[in-house]
Amino acid sequence: xxxxxxARQRDHFxxxxxxxxxxxxxxxxxxxxxxxxxxxxxxxxxxxxRCDAAAxxxxxRCDPAAxxxxDAGMRRIAAMxxxxxxxxxxxxxxxxxxxxxxxxxEIAVYVAEADGQVVSAAWxxxxxxTGFARPWGGSTLAAWRGRGIYRALVAxxxxxxxxxxxxxxxxxxxxxSAPILRRLGFTAVTTTTxxxxxPGDRGGP
Numbered sequence: 001x002x003x004x005x006x007a008r009q010r011d012h013f014x015x016x017x018x019x020x021x022x023x024x025x026x027x028x029x030x031x032x033x034x035x036x037x038x039x040x041x042x043x044x045x046x047x048x049x050r051c052d053a054a055a056x057x058x059x060x061r062c063d064p065a066a067x068x069x070x071d072a073g074m075r076r077i078a079a080m081x082x083x084x085x086x087x088x089x090x091x092x093x094x095x096x097x098x099x100x101x102x103x104x105x106e107i108a109v110y111v112a113e114a115d116g117q118v119v120s121a122a123w124x125x126x127x128x129x130t131g132f133a134r135p136w137g138g139s140t141l142a143a144w145r146g147r148g149i150y151r152a153l154v155a156x157x158x159x160x161x162x163x164x165x166x167x168x169x170x171x172x173x174x175x176x177s178a179p180i181l182r183r184l185g186f187t188a189v190t191t192t193t194x195x196x197x198x199p200g201d202r203g204g205p
Contacts (some may be wrong), residue, residue, distance in 0.1 A: 049186035
């Protein structure tokens, strides 16, 4: 991506007082300066797995319900994400509502609830003609981790993708999710390194 375009994106989010993250991929050998900001985060794995295997790997563990497109439901998801990450994720609700409204065939949002509370949420994004879907989300409240919820959300998204004729999922795996994904048949195919730009980063691409 041209440096000038990266700089425009960085300055756009700086003007909104928002941090912005760009991820580089190991297989593309990017130049470090082609990132918004100068602070690389921890390198993780980019993993891929078959939808049919992942869908079968967590049968019966949990039954996430479709969140639909209701604004209130998306705000509950954003509140959960804010609690998990310790920062305001309120804009996520607007993003999800907008994406579902604009292209409902390209995204489906799922939540896992307990005692009337959203404890985890996730959504797959589809791109026609690629054979791949990308699962996003999966953050889970600390008190509810280790109970198969993330695994069930992966399986739910994989089953939907398989039903739509998609063969593979590809995901950026964290240290927490990588072991779960491996057990569902995912294989690391590249590395990912995040570079985070904060609102004060205007000194160069």
